[in-house]
Amino acid sequence: MDGKIDFTVNVNGPKELGNTKLGDYNLEDHxxxxxxxxxxxxxxxxxxxxxxxxGVKGLTLAVAPFISHSQTNNSKIDxxxxxxxxxxxxxxxxxxxxxxxxxxxxxxxGDSVLINRVNEENSGVVSLGxxxxxxxxxxxxxxxxxxxxxxxxxxxxxxxxxSFLTLTPKVSAEYKVSDALSLGGSVETPVKFSNxxxxxxxxxxxxxxxxTVKTNLNLKYTW
Numbered sequence: 584m585d586g587k588i589d590f591t592v593n594v595n596g597p598k599e600l601g602n603t604k605l606g607d608y609n610l611e612d613h614x615x616x617x618x619x620x621x622x623x624x625x626x627x628x629x630x631x632x633x634x635x636x637x638g639v640k641g642l643t644l645a646v647a648p649f650i651s652h653s654q655t656n657n658s659k660i661d662x663x664x665x666x667x668x669x670x671x672x673x674x675x676x677x678x679x680x681x682x683x684x685x686x687x688x689x690x691x692x693g694d695s696v697l698i699n700r701v702n703e704e705n706s707g708v709v710s711l712g713x714x715x716x717x718x719x720x721x722x723x724x725x726x727x728x729x730x731x732x733x734x735x736x737x738x739x740x741x742x743x744x745x746s747f748l749t750l751t752p753k754v755s756a757e758y759k760v761s762d763a764l765s766l767g768g769s770v771e772t773p774v775k776f777s778n779x780x781x782x783x784x785x786x787x788x789x790x791x792x793x794x795t796v797k798t799n800l801n802l803k804y805t806w
Contacts, residue, residue: 584635590628627653641677646670664697669708682719688712709737724759730771746789748776768800 629651636644648670655663669692676685693707716730732751737744755769775792 585633587631592626624653624655643675645673667694684716686714707739711735726757728755745778750774765803771797
């Protein structure tokens with residue numbers, strides 16, 4: 584069990600927070616949520632905890648709740664508060680002599696905006712992910728690893744829900760030329776789906792967005 588508490592006060596007046604990270608929830612990098620994290624604040628305090636269980640061979644479970652509160656006082660809005668809260672859950676199971684790895688992730692997060700202590704706006708994020716990877720050793724020097732990844736993100740604002748789905752097949756390989764030299768590479772093709780807005784009716788429907796191809800090649804030498 585791990586825990587962490589942070590508290591920041593800007594004594595010279597409101598200041599931008601910059602990149603604020605709460606556990607696995609990055610406020611600025613998360614592509615789904617529009618946040619006020621760049622707004623100047625007078626103070627912010629965050630609380631993080633993480634509980635990990637590894638009592639079964641090959642199985643690891645972890646849950647990490649978090650909460651953050653920031654506040655700004657100015658002449659136009661007396662008290663402006665943002666409360667962000669949620670939890671991330673992770674599970675990993677290795678089997679077949681650690682050749683097959685199954686991973687599951689979930690993030691449940693929300694934020695509330697209060698003006699003069701009155702709740703004005705709420706939004707939430709639900710992110711679910713699953714991954715399966717198999718390391719097939721063709722020989723002592725050559726390993727091929729097929730992999731499948733799926734990720735579903737839901738952004739909830741009031742009565743509206745925007746969804747994003749990404750399916751990613753991937754194949755990676757590593758060849759050990761010698762004890763000091765190894766070659767590696769991978770190819771993956773993320774296929775993305777999301778809510779598509781109709782130009783004429785303005786209605787949202789879930790559909791295909793795009794497909795990309797990503798390649799990677801690396802050479803590693805140690806001495």
